[in-house]
Amino acid sequence: MRTERAFVRGKGSRTFRCRVCCRNTRITSQIDVNPDTCGECSNLAGQQNAVWDGCYDFTTDTPYRDKLLAKIVKLGGDGDKVKAYFADLFSDA
Numbered sequence: 709m710r711t712e713r714a715f716v717r718g719k720g721s722r723t724f725r726c727r728v729c730c731r732n733t734r735i736t737s738q739i740d741v742n743p744d745t746c747g748e749c750s751n752l753a754g755q756q757n758a759v760w761d762g763c764y765d766f767t768t769d770t771p772y773r774d775k776l777l778a779k780i781v782k783l784g785g786d787g788d789k790v791k792a793y794f795a796d797l798f799s800d801a
């Protein structure tokens with residue numbers, strides 16, 4: 709019986725520059741949705757969509773938003789650029 713590998717060898721070491729926070733990041737499965745955006749910025753993009761759709765709750769969803777931003781900054785991303793890019797999402801900040 710042949711065993712299938714769950715991943716392609718070498719794929720995990722590929723990096724690219726996120727167009728939102730400008731940090732170098734590794735390619736993850738989320739990149740399929742946003743080809744040039746890191747995982748955290750992809751999540752923030754989803755949150756901003758929720759703002760536009762009127763289903764974002766600044767009271768309950770903001771801690772997660774801030775957690776993502778803190779992670780981006782910690783990993784070397786530009787927090788100001790992220791806030792500017794997602795201006796509607798950070799309209800209360």
Ligand SMILES: [Zn+2]
Nearest residue numbers: 726729746749
């Ligand atoms: Zn990013």
